[in-house]
Amino acid sequence: MRPILKRLDAIYQARAVPPGSARYWSWLFASADSRPPLLGIFALGAEWQALMDPATESAVAHLKLAWWQEEIRRLIAGSAVHPICAYLASLPHAAAAEFTPLLAAVDAAALHVGGVPLERGADLEPLAQALWGEPLALASRLAGEKSDMTGLRHCTGALAAAECLSRAMRDYRRQARVGRVPFAVDELMAAGVENADLMADPPPPHLRDYLDRLRERTAAYFDTAAQALPRAQRAAQRHLLVLAALGREQLRRPAPPGRRRLRDMLLAWRTARRAFR
16 A cells, blocks of 8 residues: 655645646656655755745845755754655655755755856756756655666756756846856857846847857757666656656747647657656
8 A cells, every 4th residue: 555645735836846837747747656756856946946046135045045954954864844855754765865965956056046157168067966966866766766876867967957058048137137147157258258248138149159059058968868768767757758858849949838838748748658658
């Protein structure tokens, strides 16, 4: 008999998997074992992403992220107080899981809020792995995944890099207007992009060329994520394949959420079905 799981508060669930979002379809079409831990990890990510948003006042974000650092330490010690962390701690495989990678995720979020720029494009992958990749891999371990983690970490790392680039391309003007450098400094310098260019609307030609190259790089990351999982793991980890497929499609054919909802649902369903087979 499957154990009765602790429920996540509806407020946090709504933030974690907004209906029609890629996270929602990933969670909806995930395996039964993956769905509860994935919801908890998505919920943490949603809380931290809200603090990283340019609309959040920097001092407030720093204070809250410092609290989250303490809360993750409490989670590691077995004394979590936040409803999301208490939910994660209640999962059947939580006792055997290592929650330490979540500390690196909060630290990466704090660096972003502090305006610490990414000096080199080569630094993107380790930063993205800490911020998004390791939490996604943790969700799989909390679901009871015990097979070789190499392919899984390769998949989540590529997904994380693609997610970071996608967010940067969507929000770069808002980030630049609050004094943050949204892209790697060495790449901006090589492309001749100045701070004023990042705030210009429409973007100047040399910035458009740089963004086009970033889209190609992001698409390659999504493709890598879709191919990284061994065949034996694809059914259990189909939520990752759904994230890769939806991210790649949105990059290729951007559209307002309302207009792409049916299209995304069908793509998510087909991707999950192929993985299950």
